[in-house]
Each structure stands twice: as C-alpha cells, then as structure tokens.
Amino acid sequence: MKRFIKLTTVFLVILALFFIVPVLISESVLRKNAVFELKENTKHLIVGHSHPECAFNDSLIEDLQNVSNSGEPYFYASFKLKEILKDNPGVETVFIEFANNNITSKMDDWAYDDMFLEAQYTIYSPFMSQKDRSFLASNNTSGFINVLFLSSSSNINRAIKRQFNYSLGGFRYLDRDKTDSLVQLPLPTVEELKQFRQNLKFSTRSIQDLKKIIASCQQKGKKVYLIRSPLHDRYEDYDFESTYQKIRKENFSDIEYLDFSKFRLQDSEFADLEHLNYKGAKIFSTWFNGLLQKGLLDKKDKQKFIEAEYQSRLKVHSDTSR
C-alpha cells in the first residue's frame, strides 16, 4: 500500500514537472515577444467592455483606437493595457469606460466564471502574477484548474508557431435593432425595483482593478478619463444611478468623467438598450471626433462643453428637420 502511494506520488510529480516546465518556458517566451501594436499615430485609446466596443467606430475618429472587448472586465483589461502602453509609447490619452454595470458583481462573474475564464485566461495568462492567478483559483477552483490545461496547450502552440501578435479588440459593427421591441416591455413596478435594488451586489474587486489601471497609466504619464458611452433612456442599470454616482465620487473624484450616456439617438440607432448599432455608432463617432477636433481635452469643464455640444447638435437637428 505504502509502496503504491509512494510510486504513484513519484509518477504524478514527474508528470507534473514534464507538464509545468514547457508551460513556464512558453509563458516566458510569450511575455518577452508579445506584440500589442496599435495603428500608427494612435494617441487616444478607448478601453472597456461591449458598450464602448459598439459605440466608438475608430475609423471615424482621428488618432484614436478602440481596444474594447465584449465581456472584458477591468481585471483582464489591465493586462492588455499594460502591454499596449509598453509597446506604444506614443499614446497620450486613455478613455476608460465606467458604466453602471462596471461596478456590479457581474464583473466578478466576468472575471472567473467558466465561460469567461476560458475566453480570457487563455489569452492573458502569460502576463498574470501569482496573486492574480490565486484570485481566480480561489473563486472558481475547478474552472481555474480546467483552464490551466487549456491555456497551457494554447500558449505552447502559440510559442511554437511564433504567433506573438495579440488581438487588441476593436469596434464591433452591430447590425441589429431590437430596441423597438425592448421599449414595449412594461416598466418595472415599485416592488420589482425594490427587489432589484435589494439583490444588487457591487464589486469591490472591479473598483480596485480600475484604480490599479488608472495608477499604472498615470505612472506612465498618460492622461486618464472615465467615460460612459451612450445609453438608451430605458437602460436597466439606471435604476441604481444615484449609488453609481456616489461610488464614482467616492473612489474616482480626482479623475475627469465624461458622460455621453445622454447622447440623443433614435431607437433605430440602438442595437438594444445599452449598445449602439452601426448607425448609432457612426453618428456618435463622427460627433465625438468633432468634439476632439474642437479641443475637448483642452477645455476646463469638459462635461459642460459636452452638454453645450449636445444642445447645439439638437438645435441643428431640429433646424434641419424643420
């Protein structure tokens, strides 16, 4: 019995060594050679999840690249951003999406739920510290162990095939319009709202990750702005708007906040209540480009400037439609 256990343990240790050594080598090769290259002359970056991914059509905005990615919480965005800033010293400004759902516990699920782990860990594992890994492992042990195997083979493959170019994300062209049917849905009752707010949980981890991203950008001398992409008036997470604003002011009062959530668009220009479709993205991106050209980033009170631009846009809009 003892002999069996001893030999099995020895075998498992040998197997683990043969497994771990190539994994560590491949991770180190990828870390050294990874390329996170932006388009030439990129000065501004948009980072975030699907909201900015669908809102900022960077082909219409000068010197800007959208590196947002659906379902990407700050936890994973931090690794990507760190590498991007390392490889692209020309970047001056980083716009980081800070929407209502960025502070909810949904972001924790996006960090360590099986599906998200599988999609994100396999990409960013070479750039993670032991602390980051133990955060994932402590929250979803079996999922993490599974993804370790998956990412190991994917990293070894990548290193052998010398595929060092990493995908950065980018503008998502959405050709759908579900808003008409979504706005037909009844508004939540007072009781439902109460229930919703009671069940709502916030993610301290997400806030900490955002703080880390901001600190790392500032350390490299980059200007950071928190932004909120356009949202439909019926956007569900407006239900905790006051808490959202409170958390923002408590944690990020020193970071300039540019709120585009009230940018007026037709229902047909939304893909759903929180994403623009390609039509909405075109209108918003053209307008945002104009805003940058008019010197938005040099204004003292940027939000006031944005709101004034909203008004003049609406005025032009109503004049032309008259």
Next chain:
Amino acid sequence: MLFNSVDFAIFLPIVFILYWYLTNKSLKFQNLLIVVASYFFYGWWDWRFLSLILFSTLVDYFIGRGLLSQENQTKRKLLLWTSILVNLGFLGFFKYYNFFIDNFVSAFSFFGTEIRASSLSIILPVGISFYTFQTLSYSIDVYRRKLEPTKDFIAFTAFVCFFPQLVAGPIERATHLLPQFYKKRKFDYGMAVDGMRQILWGLFKKVIIADSCAEYANMIFNNSADLSGSTLVLGAVFFTIQIYGDFSGYSDIAIGTSRLFGFDLMRNFNYPYFSRDIAEFWRRWHISLSTWFRDYLYIPLGGSRGGTWMKIRNTFIIFLVSGFWHGANWTFVVWGALNAFYFLPLLLTDSNRVNLDGIAKDRKLPRFKEFSKMTLTFGLTVFAWIFFRAESLSHAGSYISTIFSSSLFSAPEYLPIGLLLMILIFFTLEWISRERQHALADVFQIDKRIYRWGIYVVIGLFILFSHGKQQEFIYFQF
C-alpha cells in the same frame, strides 16, 4: 461528476485514502464508505435523484427478502413482477413518457383524430438505465434461485450504487458483484497498479481519441446538408471511433477505479472493431448489456431453440429492445433493426458462432480473408451508427442519400491528417494488445520501469495538454 473532471481527480484520492486507511479494519465500514462516497458522487450531479436510487434499492432489497421466505409460486411471481414494474416503471416514466405521448398524438392525428396530451418537462436521471437493469438482475436471479438474497442492506446498497459503474456501467450481475461486497477487501498491489494503467488508457481513449473525433463528427453531422458525400463518410467514421473511444474509455476508467478498491468488474469491450462478423461484434461490444439481454430476455423467449420464425422473432425483439434501451427516438429503433438484419443471415445459416477464437491468434497480422471480413464488418457498423447519431430518421435519410451521390468521389472538405494519424496509432496499439484486457496491460512486455514510465508520462502529457473542455460521456444520456 465526470471521470475526466478535476472534481473526480480530487474525489478519487480522498475516497481511496479513507477506504484503505480509515475503514480497512471492518467490512461494514468499507461498504458504508462506498455507499456514502457513491451517493456523494451521484448527488454532485443532482442530489434529488438520490431518492430514486434509494427507493429502487429498498424495493429490490425487500423483494429479495420476500422471495426467500416465500414458497408459493404465484406469490413469488407477484413479487418478481412488482420489482420489474417498479424498476421499468421509473425507467419508462423518466425516459419514455414524452416519446409515447408524442407518438400517440401523431398517430391519432394521422388518422384524423386530434387528441390533446401535453408532454412533461422531465429530466432524465443519469444512469437510470444502468442501475435499473442491475437491480433487476438481482431480483430475477433471486427469483430463479440462482442467488441467495442478501440480509446485509449496506452491502446491497453498495452493490446498487457502486460509484465507478453507477452511471454508465458495466451493468453488473448480482451473482458476480454482490458477493464481492461480502468479503473484506485487501489491498492488492498488482491489481491497483493495473487499475491505474487501465484508468490512464481509458482517459487517453476518452480525452484524446473520442473528444478529438467528436469535434469533427459534430461539425459534419450538424452541417451535413452542406457537405459532400466523402466528408459525410468521414463524419460517420469519426463518430464510429468517437463512440467506441468514449464508451470503452469510460468502461476502462470504471473497471480501473474499481480495481483500486479491490473489486473486479466484468469486461465491457473486447476490441469490437476487429470483429470478423456482426455476431462477433455483438459478443465484443457493450458486453454487459448484450449478455443481460441474452440472459434475461433472449433465453426466456426461447433463444435460438425452436423453428426459424421463432429465431427471427427473438432476434428482432432483442435488437429492437436494445435499440430502444439507448433512447426514446426512432433512430435508435432503426439502428437496432438494422443490426438485426445484419445478424439474421448468420443466424439462419448457423454461422453466428463461427468466430469464437481470438483474432489472428499467434500471428502478428490478420490474413487477407480475415482483414476483408473485419473491414466489411467495420463498414456495416459505420453505416448503422449513422442512424444512432442522426437527430431524426429524416436526417439519417438525407445523410445517407448524400453519401450515395456523385459527391462521394470528391475530396472531403475536412481531412485532419494529425487526427487520422493518431487514430492509426491508437488502433495499432489496440491490435498489439488484442489478447489483453486493455492496451496498457503488460505495457508491451517492457521490463525496465523507466521505459514503461516513459510511455505513461507521454500518454499523461497528451491527456493533460488536450484537457480543458470536458465533454460529457455519450452513454450518460442513456
């Protein structure tokens, strides 16, 4: 809990250590630990269905006790039928209720009568077809006085729920497995080491062979309308290998795990794709189910005794029931019927028991005639598996008609050379080991431990690097 999951990798060593260090002093404790571990193993998937296993266990235990004290033949029959009805009742409700309702409604509407009956949203409890048959074998054997009914409730519960074979077999006979719960198990080094080897080989079959083939088989079957005949042939071959790797891999892990605990389970697969005719294939494929049907259905129906029509009837019954056992879908019934048609010529010419000896015994390679027979049998099996894998009969029909079109002679859209090479290596290893229970038994008679371990490490690394996306075992759905 899946055998190829991290959960099981944690569960197994814990139970192993507890079993050999904590409960090894007493038989009662050993059996009790098996019951607790098995209920935990099953409850990990859905604890609500534990009540079903417990109920089935209680029914058959008390019926067994009743049969012991009952001499009146009518009352004994009544007790047996109670067991059959309860067990098959559960199986029928959970597995076949919706199928029968839907078919009744369709049949009536075909004759112009609209009837209203709603299907239920029923979850099929994992392994119900397996443990139901296992407990039935106990009641039937006790009724036939082939087996003394047990007094030991814990041993009987452990027999019903023994976790290595609870959810997908092998379907054990009470006469073989139950007595093993009466004797305290002693650790046997050789048995445990061989068990580990069999687990490793089972994992290789599942993770490397079956899951890789599944990727292509799924892709091809799901898009069969848009692919050429040659690709569909390849898809059917991939599924043929997938189902073998998947199910025999599961059986290997189950048997290997049992050996770690000092149990000997019956063999479930004996290199079926090397069979020289369909009769031999059925002696080598899912042996525990085939022999169950043989002993508890075919022989009571008269078997191959009696006239020609009787033989034909019994053959069809056993294959149709076997098909239907796999699932509540006409595709399985047709798959069973097709196998009956394959079997019939052998039965009628009295040549169904020709190939009883080992394949190419004392030779390295088969003779040309043997090889041709093996290829033909494999081809027939591949064709039958199309029905088994298809979503519906019309899907199977269109799949087959595309195969027999001019596109059969075009180049296939998918040709994964790496996988085909791996399959070739796999079958070569299986061929070399065809006289043994599994390919790693005796590890090709290599004496030096370092070389043996080298092979294990390579296989282990293949498994680890291919692991990640856990694919469920196909036979869980049955």
